[in-house]
Amino acid sequence: MKKILLVSLILLEVNFISAQTADKMWNIGLHGGASQYSGDLGKDFYRTDQPFYGFGGVSVSRYIGSHFDLNLLLTKGDIGHSSEEGYFFSGLSTGTLNFRFNITGTDAVVRPYLFVGGGVLMFSVNPTSDKSKIDYATPSAGGGLNFRISESVMFQIQETFFFSSGDDKDGVNINSNDVFLEHSAGFTFNFGNKKDADGDGVADRKDKCIETPKGVMVDVNGCPIDKDGDGIADYLDACPADKGLASLKGCPDRDADGLADKDDECPDTKGETTLKGCPDTDLDGVADIHDKCADTKPKYKVDITGCPLDNDNDGVINEDDDCPDSSGTPAMGGCPDSDGDGISDNKDRCPDSAGVIANKGCPEITKEDVKKITQIASKIFFETNSDKLKIASLTQLDELVIILKRYEGANLIIEGHTDSQGKDEYNLNLSQRRTESVKKYLMANGIFESRLTAIGFGESKPIADNSTSTGRAKNRRVELKTEY
DSSP states (O other): OHHHHHHHHHHOOOOOOOOSOSSSOEEEEEEEEEEEEEETTEEOTTOSSSOOOEEEEEEEEEEOSSSEEEEEEEEEEEEEEEETTEEEEEEEEEEEEEEEEESSOTTOSEEEEEEEEEEEEEESOOSSTTSOSEEEEEEEEEEEEEEEOSSSEEEEEEEEEEEESOSOTTSOOSSSOOEEEEEEEEEEEEEOOOSOTTOSSSOTTTOSOTTOOTTOOBOTTSOBOOTTOSSSOGGGOSSTTSOOBGGGTTBOOTTOSSSOGGGOSSTTSOOBGGGTTBOOTTOSSSOGGGOSOTTOOTTOOBOTTSOBOOTTOSSSOGGGOSSTTSOOBGGGTTBOOTTOSSSOTTTOSSTTSOOBGGGTTBOOOOHHHHHHHHHHHHTOOBOTTSOOBOHHHHHHHHHHHHHHHHOTTOEEEEEEEOOSOSOHHHHHHHHHHHHHHHHHHHHHTTOOGGGEEEEEEETSSOSSOTTSHHHHHHHSEEEEEEEO
16 A cells, blocks of 8 residues: 555646635545555555555535634445454444644645544444444544646545544454554645635636725726826825835935935935935035035044034144144144243143253253253162162262152163173072162152153163172162163
8 A cells, every 4th residue: 555655646647726725625536446444353554465445535624724624524435354363344434623823824736734623434234233323533533635637637546544442443442443454545636715815806817916905996907096106006105196216115216316305305306315305515424505614624533514623623623633632823733822932732741831942842951950960870779699789879869869850851871880800690680689779769759750761771881890799789780871
C-alpha cells in the first residue's frame, strides 16, 4: 500500500487554483481504498501479505476558516484477517464526523491536513452474537493531502484510523481494543458561490475589482470611482478633484520638485522638499523667500533669517572669529586684549598683566630676579647620597616660589648634576630624584606642575675637574633656568 500511495503522488500533476474558501464553502468527495486491522489476532497495518479488503465512501465538508473545516465521512466495505492466531471477516461500515486542520492556507497548491473526530463502526458479521454489531470510533483520527486540479476539483489521499470502543469483533477479547485503518484516494468537489464577495452592489461575475474595500463608491464595473481620471481612486486620492501623480497620492506638482502643490510654499518655482518646495540659492538651509542675506558664503553657519552668526556681536562672523563667544576687535581676530599689551587674551599667557611678545604677553623678568634665581640654585643642597633636601635649602626655595608667582608666564627648568664618583647609572638616577624633590617642593607651595621641568644629567656635564675634591664639589650642583 505504501508503494501505491507513493506512485500516486509522483504521477499526479497539479496546477495552482484557489481552494475551498468562503466563496465555495461546501465540498463533496468520492473515495475508495483498502482497509486493514490491528487487534488480538495480529497487526496488519502497512503490510501487503493479507488479502485485499476494499471499501468505498463519500464525504461532505463545510468550510469554517482559512485553516479549518468540518468533515462527515461515510464508508462501506469489508474488513478481515487471516493468520495462525485466528481468522475473521466482516462487512464494515463507518460514519464519522471529524474536525480538520489544514496546515497550509487556502491559496496553497498542496494542502496537508490532520483531523480528529468520532463516530460509529457497524459490522455485518458478529462472532459474539449476544452483543451488538455496533462499536464506536473513540476517536477517529488521521491525516492526508489535498492537491488542486481545477477551481472546483481536488485529488485527495488520506489515512484514517478508527480506534474501536470494543474488542470482540475479531472473536477475541484479550488485550486492548481493536483498531482499523483505511487507506483512501479520491476526488473532491468544491461548490457554492457568493454573488457579491466585496459587498459593493456589483455581482462577482461582472465585478472587475472584486476586492474593493467595503463602503467605497464604485462604478458599473465594480471599481472605485476616480472623478479626476488620474488613475488614483477617489478614496485613495489626496486631491480627488485635481488630476495628479500616483507618487503624490493623486495630487499635482506644477514645478516638478517632488512636493504636491497643496504642500508647496513655492508651487511655481522648483525647490527643496525640506524647505517646503522653495529654492535656496546660497545653500545655507534658509529658503530664499525668508533669507535676509541671500549671498552668504557656504562656509558660514546662519541664523533663522539666513544671516551669518556673530555670537558675541563684535562685528566678526563666528567662522572668522578666533574668540566667537568673547567680544573683541577685528584687529585681534575678534578676541579681546584685557591688559592692552597688543596680544589677544587667547594668545596671552598673562592676560591680566601687560607684557611683551617675546614672553608671550608676560612681563619680562628683571635682571635682579634672574641673578637671584642663580644664587638660589647655588644654595640648594641634599643629604649625602640622598634626594632629601637639607633644611637650609628650604628657605632658598621659598624665595624661589615668591619670584615664580610674580612671573606667572615663566616656566622653570630644574637641572641636576653629580660628580663622577660611583656608577654612571646610579649617578643619573640620583640626579633625577634630586630634581624631582625640588619640583615637588615647589608644587606643594602653589607652583603648577605644567610650569616645571625636572631633568637629571648625572655626571655627564661636569664644570670642573672630577679628580680633585674641589672640582667634584662644584660638579655636585642644581641649575635653575627660566623660559617662556
